[in-house]
Amino acid sequence: MEGKSTKLTTWIGLGVLCVAIVVVAQVARNTDNHTKENLPLNQIKTNTMNNETKQEDTIFPRGDKAPNAVFTGDVYVNMLIPDTDGVYNTQAYNVEFEPGARTFWHSHPGGQLLLVTEGVGYYQEEGKPARRLTKGDVVEIPINVKHWHGAAPDSHFTHIGMSTRVDTGPAEWLGEVTDEEYNAI
Amino acid sequence: MEGKSTKLTTWIGLGVLCVAIVVVAQVARNTDNHTKENLPLNQIKTNTMNNETKQEDTIFPRGDKAPNAVFTGDVYVNMLIPDTDGVYNTQAYNVEFEPGARTFWHSHPGGQLLLVTEGVGYYQEEGKPARRLTKGDVVEIPINVKHWHGAAPDSHFTHIGMSTRVDTGPAEWLGEVTDEEYNAI
Numbered sequence: 001m002e003g004k005s006t007k008l009t010t011w012i013g014l015g016v017l018c019v020a021i022v023v024v025a026q027v028a029r030n031t032d033n034h035t036k037e038n039l040p041l042n043q044i045k046t047n048t049m050n051n052e053t054k055q056e057d058t059i060f061p062r063g064d065k066a067p068n069a070v071f072t073g074d075v076y077v078n079m080l081i082p083d084t085d086g087v088y089n090t091q092a093y094n095v096e097f098e099p100g101a102r103t104f105w106h107s108h109p110g111g112q113l114l115l116v117t118e119g120v121g122y123y124q125e126e127g128k129p130a131r132r133l134t135k136g137d138v139v140e141i142p143i144n145v146k147h148w149h150g151a152a153p154d155s156h157f158t159h160i161g162m163s164t165r166v167d168t169g170p171a172e173w174l175g176e177v178t179d180e181e182y183n184a185i
Numbered sequence: 186m187e188g189k190s191t192k193l194t195t196w197i198g199l200g201v202l203c204v205a206i207v208v209v210a211q212v213a214r215n216t217d218n219h220t221k222e223n224l225p226l227n228q229i230k231t232n233t234m235n236n237e238t239k240q241e242d243t244i245f246p247r248g249d250k251a252p253n254a255v256f257t258g259d260v261y262v263n264m265l266i267p268d269t270d271g272v273y274n275t276q277a278y279n280v281e282f283e284p285g286a287r288t289f290w291h292s293h294p295g296g297q298l299l300l301v302t303e304g305v306g307y308y309q310e311e312g313k314p315a316r317r318l319t320k321g322d323v324v325e326i327p328i329n330v331k332h333w334h335g336a337a338p339d340s341h342f343t344h345i346g347m348s349t350r351v352d353t354g355p356a357e358w359l360g361e362v363t364d365e366e367y368n369a370i
Contacts, residue, residue: 059300059301059302059320059321060300060321061321080300080323081298081323081325087296087325087327087328087349088295088296088298088325088347088349088350089274089275089349089350090274090275090298090347090349092298092300092323092347110273111272111273113266113273113275113277115244115245115265115277115345116244117244117302135244136244136245136246138265138266138277140266140272140273142272143272160300160345162273162275162277162347164272164273164274164275165273165274
């Protein structure tokens, strides 16, 4: 009986040992899972931060929503160089177009220059095929040429614009680019 | 003796239990460390990829190395709007400065505008403290004001530049920004 008692105690000890090992392993695994669970969160946070940084990373702040009297869709204009005193005879501004957004048809008595910084968009002169624009493209818009510019249907589009020879007068606005015209590009 | 033997077995069991707990905990910890070691590597890879993307992500192509007659260090100029025919009376260009690179002192009879797109740099008018510039900053350089612009010692720097009222004549170059002047910013 004593031998049995000893064996019983040993088996109980081993049983407790096994239970303890399973419990400890489970706790360790949970700790591990906890780390793993945090991991994607950290990554998401980092990605979010990257995205936020990217949002902030747009070169110029978005500026104010432009009036729908001369724009279709949501367009944001940040006047960088208002040239109020006419020192430079040039205005410069950052323009962000939401997908599908665009200017009305218009022309400039002093011409206009576009430097594309982000996204995909179009520039079209009346009677000509639309020109597809991406980052790094440069557009020289001749004096008094009727045209429009804006985003592709499925992409944001940002350009720096410059109105040159501002002393010749303001842009002339010539009516909206209809959906038919826009969808035909 | 039998009671002692039982107690001895129990104590041995508990001893083995403790050793087992320590071993299992250590194995779990090592697995955890392994995960942690991989983590920074993943992050480094991601960061490197982001940096590579950023490099390719420059808005405008780098252009040609500018002459050291009017620049210190390596500077690359891409003339975006040469305005050869004088239609716009404005030239626009992309300028990339390597760290420490800078223009000579100079002035513009028609003024100049800078739109900072990348990196960290400085703009200084003669007799004034240098202004630190980062992405999104805008500089209006008055007519005939002696100044320089360029990169910080430890950063690349890129801006779009516009020479306005080009018909007033070319920039006047007024000698290099000495290391003493540059190091004093």
